[in-house]
Amino acid sequence: MDAIFESLPQYWDGFLRTLFLAVVSGVIALLLGTLLAAMRVSPVAALRGFSTFYVEVARNTPLTIIFFFSAIVLPRLGVKFEQFEVAAIIALSSYTAAFVAEAVRSGVNSVPVGQAEAARSVGMTFTQVLGFIVLPQALRTVVPPLINIMIALVKNSSVAGAFFVLELFGYGLQLSNSRGDAVMWILIGVAFFYLLITVPLGLLAHFVERKVAIAR
């Protein structure tokens, strides 16, 4: 137990970095994922094809391999970054975006087709139909799955610990190396700090769901 208290500075540092990775990657993933979903339902075949290809590849590749690609292969191809956090954000957001895209697409499909038809009949363009009529309704229905994806993102960020980023899990490794006698307590501490992020997210999901849910 004392191992947790004496390592609080490290835990805090790791916690902030995990939070940073999750927030930045989460925002990028939401934007990128919504864009991908819009492409997926667009009338342009090339955009649909690209989006389908991207989503299928990204979501079916193990995250570790995506991390390996962004942290080790990209620099070899000449894409260098000063901080490994950049590699982690690239990996996490590109991976999570695929799941966001699928969730948003399912939301779009849940909007009755009559809504879009009605919008089109009053002369709206595709962008208007999507932006003003379909997506606002779609996003409301996908709040719970999106929060699930964000919770998964927080947990997935632990992979960064194996790719040169000292976030919560990275510190967990470091602490358990130096305090071999208290590995269990150290891991319990790590788990606690993850819960500190994920449990409020779950509560937020309930709250937002109640606020924005639309009865159909």
Add this chain to the structure above:
Amino acid sequence: MKAFITRRKSLLVAAGAALALSLSACGGGTTTTPPVNTPTFASGTTMEKLSKAGKITIGTKFDQPLFGQKGLDGKPVGFDVEIGKAIAAKLGLSADKIEWVETVSANREPFIEQGRVDIVVATYTINDARKQKVSFAGPYYEAGQALLVNKDDSSITKPEDVKGKKVCSVTGSTPAKTIVEKYQAELVPAANYTACLEPLRNKQVVAVTTDNVILAGYVDKEPDAFKLASDQTFTKEPYGIGLKKEDTVFRNWINDQLEAFAKDDTYKKAWEATAGKVIKTVPALPTIVRY
């Protein structure tokens, strides 16, 4: 592997036949020529027992290039192996009378205590905790922390040069602490030392740090990509030969042999044939600690 053999052969030519420790190039392994003399020992000593038994079991590492590594031909090679052979030779045992047993870091003390090995020569750092369980002859080599850098990088020669720069090491290890706390480097943490090689290759870190012995192994594998920043080390890890606790007679005898190896060049030749391929400076035999 081809280049490896060729290097061995050229070394062989250079070394000549008159060495106490001559090398043969067969299959990439190094073998010692056993001495012809059969020494006699006082009865009841470990030396007499081993000499009479006509065989010795030596524990070493099988995965530590340049020190103890077992190749595809099944014969371990390296500096530790050469030291083991030289000691066996002094017992009147040729290299083929040695049974090599793999001792990883975690099983060295138990193997000595259980008598599964007679001695352990396995990059074995002498420390007080281990002295509670086993005895150490030596030290026969003083390893220490060093820096691995890219072959074309001449800007880093000493630990002070990495101040404020990115250095890769294993998360939570002693070398990682030293480089951060003493030399103010910025640590890039990795799960193991091999994982550090890619960032170094990509120049995302300027150096990798841990014991020179481990780093030298990487240089040996990829001499065109990496080099040691310097032959000098900046911490001290004295390597000793582990043997059964309280076998003082055997320990003193091994210590005598080590001093003899330093005098008759056995030590130097063993170094040059193995670790000396990467760490050019032949180390002096550290002062033997007789306790």
